[in-house]
Amino acid sequence: MSSAVVEARGVGLVLPGAEGHPLTILNDVSFTLGAGEVGAVVGPSGSGKTSLLMILAGLERPTSGSVRIAGTDLAGMDEDKLAIFRRRKLGILFQNFHLVPSMTALENVALTLEIADPTRSWTSVETEALAALDAVGLSARAGHRPSALSGGEQQRVGLARAMVAKPPLLLADEPTGNLDQETGAKVVSLMFDLARRNGTAILLVTHDPALAAKADRRFAMSLGVLAEDIPA
Numbered sequence: 457m458s459s460a461v462v463e464a465r466g467v468g469l470v471l472p473g474a475e476g477h478p479l480t481i482l483n484d485v486s487f488t489l490g491a492g493e494v495g496a497v498v499g500p501s502g503s504g505k506t507s508l509l510m511i512l513a514g515l516e517r518p519t520s521g522s523v524r525i526a527g528t529d530l531a532g533m534d535e536d537k538l539a540i541f542r543r544r545k546l547g548i549l550f551q552n553f554h555l556v557p558s559m560t561a562l563e564n565v566a567l568t569l570e571i572a573d574p575t576r577s578w579t580s581v582e583t584e585a586l587a588a589l590d591a592v593g594l595s596a597r598a599g600h601r602p603s604a605l606s607g608g609e610q611q612r613v614g615l616a617r618a619m620v621a622k623p624p625l626l627l628a629d630e631p632t633g634n635l636d637q638e639t640g641a642k643v644v645s646l647m648f649d650l651a652r653r654n655g656t657a658i659l660l661v662t663h664d665p666a667l668a669a670k671a672d673r674r675f676a677m678s679l680g681v682l683a684e685d686i687p688a
């Protein structure tokens with residue numbers, strides 16, 4: 457048995473295009489990522505980076521190949537099973553995975569734990585959620601709703617939410633995309649620290665060469681083809 461956290465084998469994504477011409481989005485993508493490893497995917501706009509993350513999250517199904525995440529084969533899982541898989545195995549930091557606006561920072565983070573185990577007491581959930589907010593330097597803002605927080609603070613709450621359940625894998629799409637350089641660097645160093653502490657593997661997509669350089673491994677996506685091990 458492989459101990460890889462991510463195991464993608466011959467993953468393809470072909471979608472119906474205009475006038476019946478099929479559109480190849482991903483072409484024979486194969487790679488593995490081990491526990492605690494950080495991989496960065498770079499590549500031009502439209503090359504297929506987000507599509508790959510969507511497939512690894514079970515939010516899009518590949519048209520060929522196979523994906524195993526932390527020992528679970530995603531093929532053949534129905535939507536309910538995929539939802540359970542995401543709760544148990546994944547942290548997701550996507551730009552469109554917004555915080556719930558009506559909930560405080562604390563409630564947003566706690567929600568992950570409550571969904572994972574609805575039988576837990578609020579006291580134990582609250583303690584753990586507060587510790588996660590503390591780890592991203594935001595315990596003083598626990599009672600604030602997202603609208604009262606800056607973009608960087610919201611991103612840090614998103615990171616606390618993605619990491620609070622200590623998932624084996626964190627998928628991050630442009631984690632510093634909307635942030636200034638200093639705030640972005642802070643979010644990244646927090647992300648790497650949390651991952652190291654929890655043994656979480658990270659696959660992140662970025663346009664930022666400085667961020668890619670900090671990863672253990674770099675991949676380049678071009679026209680749906682993934683090439684590995686680009687020097688920093």
Ligand SMILES: Nc1ncnc2c1ncn2[C@@H]1O[C@H](COP(=O)(O)OP(=O)(O)OP(=O)(O)O)[C@@H](O)[C@H]1O
Nearest residue numbers: 471479481499500501502503504505506507508677
């Ligand atoms: N559901 C879909 N139907 C048709 N085309 C799609 C669909 N999803 C993605 N695509 C196309 O697949 C290609 C890859 O998109 P993807 O979002 O994965 O690229 P990306 O590398 O993440 O780009 P960016 O850096 O701009 O975010 C694009 O040409 C996009 O238009």
